[in-house]
Amino acid sequence: MAAVEIRNVAKSFGPTDIIRNVNVEVPDGAFVVLVGPSGCGKSTLLRMIAGLEDIDKGEIVIGGRVINDVEPKHRDIAMVFQNYALYPHMTIAENMGFSLRLAKQSKTEIARRVGDAARILGLTDYLHRFPKQLSGGQRQRVAMGRAIVRQPQVFLFDEPLSNLDAKLRVQMRGELKDMHARFKTTTIYVTHDQIEAMTMADLIVVMRDGVVEQIGSPLDLYDFPANMFVGSFIGSPAMNFLTGTVRQHDGQQVFETGSGFRLPVAAGAGASNGLAATLGIRPEHLTLSSRGEGLGGKIVTIEPTGSETFVVVQLGADKISALLRQRLTASIGDELWLAPQAGTTHLFDSATTKRLVSA
Amino acid sequence: MSANPSSNPGGKRRRIRKMLVDRGIDVVLLVFSLLMLLPLVFLVSNGFKTPQEMLAWPPTIIPANPTIDNFAAVLQGTPLLRWIFNSIAFAVLSTLAILATSSIAGYILAKFRYRSLNVIFALVLATAIVPFEVYMIPLYFQAQSLGILNSLWGLLLGYLVMSFGIFLIRQNVIHSIPDELLEAARIDGAGELWIFFRIVLPLLRGALGALGVLAFFQAWTAFAWPMIVATNREAYTIEVGLALFQTGFTVDLGRLSAASALVLIPSISLFVILRRNFVQGVASTGLKE
Numbered sequence: 001m002a003a004v005e006i007r008n009v010a011k012s013f014g015p016t017d018i019i020r021n022v023n024v025e026v027p028d029g030a031f032v033v034l035v036g037p038s039g040c041g042k043s044t045l046l047r048m049i050a051g052l053e054d055i056d057k058g059e060i061v062i063g064g065r066v067i068n069d070v071e072p073k074h075r076d077i078a079m080v081f082q083n084y085a086l087y088p089h090m091t092i093a094e095n096m097g098f099s100l101r102l103a104k105q106s107k108t109e110i111a112r113r114v115g116d117a118a119r120i121l122g123l124t125d126y127l128h129r130f131p132k133q134l135s136g137g138q139r140q141r142v143a144m145g146r147a148i149v150r151q152p153q154v155f156l157f158d159e160p161l162s163n164l165d166a167k168l169r170v171q172m173r174g175e176l177k178d179m180h181a182r183f184k185t186t187t188i189y190v191t192h193d194q195i196e197a198m199t200m201a202d203l204i205v206v207m208r209d210g211v212v213e214q215i216g217s218p219l220d221l222y223d224f225p226a227n228m229f230v231g232s233f234i235g236s237p238a239m240n241f242l243t244g245t246v247r248q249h250d251g252q253q254v255f256e257t258g259s260g261f262r263l264p265v266a267a268g269a270g271a272s273n274g275l276a277a278t279l280g281i282r283p284e285h286l287t288l289s290s291r292g293e294g295l296g297g298k299i300v301t302i303e304p305t306g307s308e309t310f311v312v313v314q315l316g317a318d319k320i321s322a323l324l325r326q327r328l329t330a331s332i333g334d335e336l337w338l339a340p341q342a343g344t345t346h347l348f349d350s351a352t353t354k355r356l357v358s359a
Numbered sequence: 360m361s362a363n364p365s366s367n368p369g370g371k372r373r374r375i376r377k378m379l380v381d382r383g384i385d386v387v388l389l390v391f392s393l394l395m396l397l398p399l400v401f402l403v404s405n406g407f408k409t410p411q412e413m414l415a416w417p418p419t420i421i422p423a424n425p426t427i428d429n430f431a432a433v434l435q436g437t438p439l440l441r442w443i444f445n446s447i448a449f450a451v452l453s454t455l456a457i458l459a460t461s462s463i464a465g466y467i468l469a470k471f472r473y474r475s476l477n478v479i480f481a482l483v484l485a486t487a488i489v490p491f492e493v494y495m496i497p498l499y500f501q502a503q504s505l506g507i508l509n510s511l512w513g514l515l516l517g518y519l520v521m522s523f524g525i526f527l528i529r530q531n532v533i534h535s536i537p538d539e540l541l542e543a544a545r546i547d548g549a550g551e552l553w554i555f556f557r558i559v560l561p562l563l564r565g566a567l568g569a570l571g572v573l574a575f576f577q578a579w580t581a582f583a584w585p586m587i588v589a590t591n592r593e594a595y596t597i598e599v600g601l602a603l604f605q606t607g608f609t610v611d612l613g614r615l616s617a618a619s620a621l622v623l624i625p626s627i628s629l630f631v632i633l634r635r636n637f638v639q640g641v642a643s644t645g646l647k648e
Contacts, residue, residue, distance in 0.1 A: 052542050073548035085539035089561045099547035146547075 001186050002063025002076075002153040003028040004049065009058035011044060011210075018044045020210040021058070026203070029184045031177075035197040036207035036233070042190045043158055045207070049188060050079050050156050063153050073102075078147035079156040082163060084139045086131040086146075093118075093127040096145045117145040120179075137168045144179065157189040161196065173199060194234050198222070206230050228353040231280045231346055237310065240320045242279045243350060246271040255279050255347065259316025261295045263340065265347060276350040283310070285344035286322035294339025295320060299332050311336065399623070405616035406430065413612055429617035439618055441593060442600040446579060447625060448511055449596055453518040453578035454571050460520045461570060465528025466559050470541065480529070487522040492583065499587055509594040517584050521577070524570050531566040532559070572633045579626060597622050 004026040011019040019041045026032045034042040047053040049060055051072030059066050067075050078099075086095050094101075096117060097110040105113075118124045121141040131139055140160060147155055160176075161169045177200055180187055191197055197204050198218045206213045206221065206229075214226040218234075225231035231239045244257040246265060254262045255277060263279065271277060300319065301312040309328045312321045313336050322338050330336060347356045400420060405413055407425040433439050468480045498517055507513040536559060544554045560567075585596040595603075601622065604615035 050542075050546060052545070072542075072546045077546065079543065079546050081539040081543060083537060083539055085537065085543040087540065087544075087558060089558075098544075098549075102548040102553070146543075150547075 001029050001184060003061075004154055004186060004188065005061040006045070006049070007059050007061065009045070009048065009055055009060060011041075011048060011053065011056045018210050019048070022207075022210070022212050024205055024212065024215065026186060026188060029186055030202045031180050031187045031189065031200060032203045032205060033189045033191060033197040033201035034205045034207060035191055035194055036213075038192055039209075040207040041210040042192075042205075042207050046079075046156055046158055046188060046190045049154070050077055051075050076153040077156055078150045078152040078154075079158065080140075080143045080147050080160045082159040084131075084143040084163075086139060086142055088131055091128050091130055092123060092134070092142050092145075095131065095142055096127075096149050098146065099150050113149045113151075114145075117148045120148070120182075121145050121175075136164050137172060140164060140172060141175075144176070148179070148183070153186065155185050155187040157187065159191055160189075162191070162193070169196075176200065195236065198234070204234075206233060208233075225280070225346060225355060227355055228278060228280065228348045231348070231355070235282055237283045237321055237323060239280045239282050239346075241348075242281070242315075242318055242320070244277060244279065246273055246275045246277050246347075248273050257295075257315065257318065259318060261315065263294070263345065266343070271347060271349075271356050277356070278348040278350045278353075280346035280348060280355075281320070281340045282344065283321045283323040285341050286320070286324070286338040287341060288324065288326055288328070289337045289339035291335075291337050294337055296335060296337040299330055299334050299336050302328070302330060302332060304328070313338065402616050403620045403623070405612065406620040408613065408616075410613055413616075429613040430621070433614050433618045433621070436614075437600060437603070437618070438593060438595075439597075439600065439621065442595050442597040443622065443625065445511070445514075445589075445595065446597040446622075449514045449518070449581075449585070450575050450578035452511065452515055454574040456515065456519040457521045457524050457574040458567055458571055461524030461528045462560065462563060462567060463555075464520075464525045466532050466555060466563075468525065469529045469532035470536070470538070483522045483525050487526070491517070495583060495587065498584075502588055509589055509591050513588045513594075514585055514596065516588070518578050518581065521570075521574060524574060527570055528563065528566060531563060535566075536562055568633065568635075572629075575629065576626070 004024075006022055006024040006026075009019055009022045010017070022041075022045060024032075034045060036042050044053055048055050049062075051067070051070065055068050059068050061067065062075060062077070087098065090098065093111075093114050096114045100110045100113060114127070115124070118127055121144060123138065123141055123145060126134060126138060126142075131142065134142065140163075143160070157176075161172050164172060173196060176189075189196075189200065201218055203215065204218055204221055205215050208229055214221060214230045216224070221230060221234045225234060225239075228241065232241070242255075242257045242261075244255055247254055247256050247262075249256070249262060253265045253271065253273070255265050256262050257279070265271060295313070295315055297313040297315040297320075299311055300314050301310075301321075303310040304327075307325075309324045309326070310321065311324065311328065311330075312319055320338070328336075348354065349356055401418065404420055404422055406429050407427065408419075408422045409424055409426055409428075412419065412422060412424065464483070468476055468483075495517075502508055502513045502516050505513075505516075507516065540558065541554055544558055549557070580598060581596070582598045582602070585599050586602075589595050589599060597618075601615065601618055604611045604618065
């Protein structure tokens with residue numbers, strides 16, 4: 001096991017900057033998820049760690065050793081690819097033992113380590129089959145097995161679950177977590193799925209356009225998003241954003257939306273009066289309120305799922321969605337009033353999109 | 360359904376109609392395949408006929424007085440076995456060379472990204488549209504200055520590289536070998552040669568088989584180049600040798616048929632062995648030279 005440090009790393013393909021000055025510290029044994037929309041550079045960063053892409057600027061350190069100019073095979077890493085990348089003409093056992101064979105391990109040692117990994121992953125009965133005879137989930141396990149047998153310093157995962165169906169994805173998520181708990185190997189995991197990131201990570205790195213937007217534990221990112229992008233990216237359904245102005249009203253600082261609703265702003269938020277701001281409210285932090293209190297408008301969408309109800313309400317020019325735990329007997333066109341729970345809203349500076357403080 | 364046909368009279372009629380259509384298709388295909396086989400059958404049977412019977416009308420499929428004089432004359436009067444050997448050696452070596460050059464060049468053109476490779480690939484494609492006859496004469500002078508006229512090496516000179524083969528393998532690599540497979544191997548610790556021999560080549564087996572058949576028959580049926588590069592009788596390939604039976608004024612039908620029948624043996628055997636690759640090759644490319 002080893003810590004991974006990414007220091008001032010940059011990469012461009014021709015005139016396009018893919019990674020701009022990224023700094024990440026992955027502690028020894030941690031499960032770190034790189035997450036962001038497609039094209040944000042997360043996969044490129046992972047491939048740079050693996051040695052599949054050159055590092056234009058900065059350096060990457062694995063276990064105290066700068067590996068910029070070290071060949072992939074000497075970096076002591078194992079990588080699991082999105083499409084599994086199993087060798088189609090080799091059996092499962094040969095696939096899993098491939099790296100050991102190249103490392104000139106003895107046949108008995110290869111058989112022992114492949115056997116161990118197969119037992120952990122429940123693949124013992126499939127060792128003599130070929131990849132095409134296995135289901136997607138089993139192939140994914142073989143790819144993991146191939147990584148495990150090497151006993152590397154670092155595991156790299158590139159969207160490993162995105163080719164699986166939803167149910168299998170949840171199951172494999174659990175198995176990956178178990179595997180990490182068992183081996184405690186430093187893991188860097190790339191995904192575009194924020195749920196995967198939230199459920200698996202010790203530490204999440206949110207990226208956009210080649211820049212790290214925020215690094216933190218899952219709940220840190222949820223509770224204290226650094227800017228509007230992180231606020232909207234983490235959490236599902238996505239955070240509502242209302243544009244408006246910070247004003248003085250009745251001796252108190254309030255946030256006034258474009259449609260004229262006023263919501264309280266915590267004292268000490270540090271917002272100056274007249275500031276053009278954006279208020280972020282998570283749908284699950286809205287509750288039903290009485291008429292005239294909070295935000296009100298006509299229902300445009302209502303989706304009851306039994307345990308909760310998802311509603312979208314038109315507030316003048318804005319729309320706001322809410323996820324309510326209470327039963328709601330209302331239909332489209334009815335008027336509904338919602339108020340955010342105290343201390344759950346986020347005030348962002350509209351110009352910089354940075355978060356000011358919990359409002 | 361079939362247990363109670365009376366409940367479904369339309370079904371039975373439809374089945375009969377379908378059967379009639381199927382049989383009709385069979386008959387048409389059978390007629391055409393017989394038409395295509397007939398010349399071959401006559402070729403073989405003519406080899407066993409006397410000169411009189413060969414010109415008789417109506418022609419007979421089974422000779423009335425079978426004779427092996429033609430075969431004996433061919434085998435004694437011409438170095439036919441030598442020509443067959445030349446052809447086989449030429450075709451086999453050419454096939455091996457084309458498989459080697461196509462797989463290496465095709466793989467590199469498909470998977471390595473350098474701007475200069477695009478230019479090279481364009482050049483490779485460009486050579487495919489230049490007819491062989493255009494550079495046949497310069498190539499002859501080259502063979503002459505190398506001193507390899509009348510030798511196997513001279514025959515091979517124009518048949519070591521096949522631009523279509525490079526193209527075929529390149530397309531196949533792009534289609535069937537994802538980058539991740541090679542990257543996984545690199546991370547696993549494989550060197551580039553290892554990757555080529557242990558991962559790329561095994562995955563190209565089908566394409567290489569198809570290309571091998573195409574390359575073999577290209578060399579086997581080559582005529583113009585062997586004709587000009589081989590000037591003495593011993594160095595001829597079978598195609599050139601067969602042409603000797605037809606002069607400007609006469610065609611020795613009996614000996615030509617006998618020799619042709621003998622020549623069919625290796626090519627038919629190869630086709631039987633490799634027919635799946637052959638069909639696959641033609642089907643997957645939609646092209647045959």
